[in-house]
Amino acid sequence: MQHAQIVQDQLGEAVLQKGKLSLTGLQERLFSRLFQNLVYAQIWEDPVADMMALEIGPEDHVVCIASGGCNVMSYLTASPAAITAVDLSPAHVALLKLKLAAARHLPDHARFYDLFGHADQPTNPELYDTYLKDKLDPVTRAYWEGRPYGRRRIRMFTQGFYRHGLLGRFIGSAHVASRLGQVKYDALLSAETLEDQRRFFEENMEPLFDKPLVKFLGRRPAALFGLGIPPAQFDKLAADGSGDVIPVLRERLRKLMCDFPLNDNYFAWQAFNRGYGPEGRGGVPPYLAEENFATLKANTDRVRVLNRSLTDMLAGEPAASRNAYVLLDAQDWMNDGQLNDLWTQITRTAVKGARVVFRTGGTEDILPGRVKEEILSRWTYDAEMSRACFEADRSAIYGGFHLYRFNG
Template identity: 60%
Template sequence: MSDATTISQQLGAAVHQNGVMNSTGVLERLFSHLFHGLVYPQIWEDPVVDMAALNLAPDEDLFCIASGGCNAMSYLTARPASVTAVDLSPAHVALLRLKAAAAQHLPDQAAFFEFFGQADRQDNVEAYDRYLAPHLDAQTRAYWEGRVLGRRRIAMFARGFYRYGALGRFIGVVHMIARLGGVNFTPLLKAQSLAAQRQFFDSQIAPLFEARAVKFLARRRAALFGLGIPPAQFDKLARDGGGDILPVLRERTRKLICDFPIAENYFAWQAFGRRYGGAGTALPPYLEPAQFDTVAHHAHCISVQNRPMTEVLTRRASGSLDCYVLLDAQDWMTDAQLNALWEQITRTARPGARVIYRTGGAPDILPGRVETSLLNRWRYDQAGSEAGFARDRSAIYGGFHLRRHEG
């Protein structure tokens, strides 16, 4: 069986909950097809919140989903013993392996920042050929040197990497709609206070949600594929809005714009500026200049696998992990998949282990779905969950959840 066939089957198992003759089933298959390519050039969860909620300590062992790789790389600033990252997208695996190699083999912090902080310089392609390609495994090298429309994929880092992938294209469409609505994001990016940011939202953004075209697009499930929202998660989001997703999207956009200083929120910079704010400001932790030496020193601790979470965990020794970061993957899962996952999480957890996860809707999705005898071994940290949700600058999720292993 080919690798491509295996990946298709794994993606299908993760996303397909309806038959192919069902309209939702067709959308699920379109969504899973996206994950054969690049979806997230940047992950959309806040690693600062993650590390605080987990109280991630030096020499601990962490398990996470790779996605765009920003979080796995940022966790290195806490000096863990190991980071095991998994993902069903070959593109995400190749991206994180590239980042880990770059931290170890690019000549200095400036070159590393130019590659991933600016991601739009021809020098990056030359740096790849000179410093990185010789240190990559054959599969990763084949991905970045494969050609799309006549150019090697690595050329994305000379042309504005964060404009690529499903998320990059989605943000591009948002900017097009904003321009048609007469919105210029420059004043927002220059705002000096939360009051100015709120005024911008009220005067410029809120009216867009009343536009007929925006209402029509937002209510189409396929329109949000670029945010990595499959049909099942779309429905959970809509439930938070009384069956209508539009007020949910409006509130989360308001939080992104209004609740955090723009100078400190790199998610807002990517959404509205299509770039990072600059060296030392509005950056994910792994790109902060002061963290480069720590990230470079610990980059060898990252292991990246193109396999499902539960399969990777079954191969781990019992009692071998301290922390788990599940992103929002459980929103996609059936009850059987959730129980299989939590059986392995519980088996591999050390005493005092912590698990964090996000949900598209506000409620915790595990009670009533994961066996009570299994879930009771994990205490739900209400205060930690609420604090994590309030502080998450990405503002895209309805819930942040923290559970602690009770043995």
């Protein structure tokens, strides 16, 4: 109970930047409460772009934020020496531990894919009962066997798991709003060319952004909580639109719909089909690909999963011991003190040549002028690779992808 309270306090500290009685402060407190439960059934950062930047090798010890766990599982296909994954959400920790147990103990890829690829099979609870539940630690098992709505949580995998969580419900609400606007995504999902995808966007989606209700909701920070965007990150999005978030949202949606072929963008399928495409259409994260299953199974014991903050975890690690760091977009949530505490520990634990990748809601790198010069000067920003990885990131939700390399 004491550990749970500490984690809850840390989550509040990660989000809360304004006074408790201000409107923004109240919004931050609401977001903090929402984030204590499952937010991302699937992570919304492209692990292929991450691995392109990190160039993970067999000697590397990777440190990352777990979120939905798709990143951690996909990094395992590169066979690093070790991965330490942390998250302040106990739900995300339980999800990653379930994925690791499934890769380790399910006998074949078909059943693994039933659980996390189809994620809607009526036999999935039986897989859990037969192969997994006795392999889980008590806290993780209690989570999946908990009954917050009268049924075990593991039954989410019979109903379309990716429809659950804060993001899944947000996408469901967006589908309802689309239907009210007479927009159906069948034509998009059957598109054969990028030109077909662009035409669908121009004819069906662009007009929605001119509707008063869309403008009204889109300009309210609380309306975007379902995307995992706290008020501080909302402000960065709006800054890219000269104070108006609507053109930014329009451009991010355009990139998701138009810049990548639908036969190789599982993020688009998650957004517009609420699950991965049928018969593999649209691709899947690397960890779900059949050709990677044997490697994944062999490497599951290389992961350590902790319900802690990244800064606190790193403070307990040896100096000069880590090679790669994945921060997702967590820094967008941080004040200057939190940023400097984090980068102090990253710099202390990094080996020469270590890489750090992160994303930002806005376009610009947020570290210069905020992280102390004596710390940041020990790192080199790789602008060329950052730009290449941003362009390759199929998730399309962020304004920037950033790569730093440690000078030693």
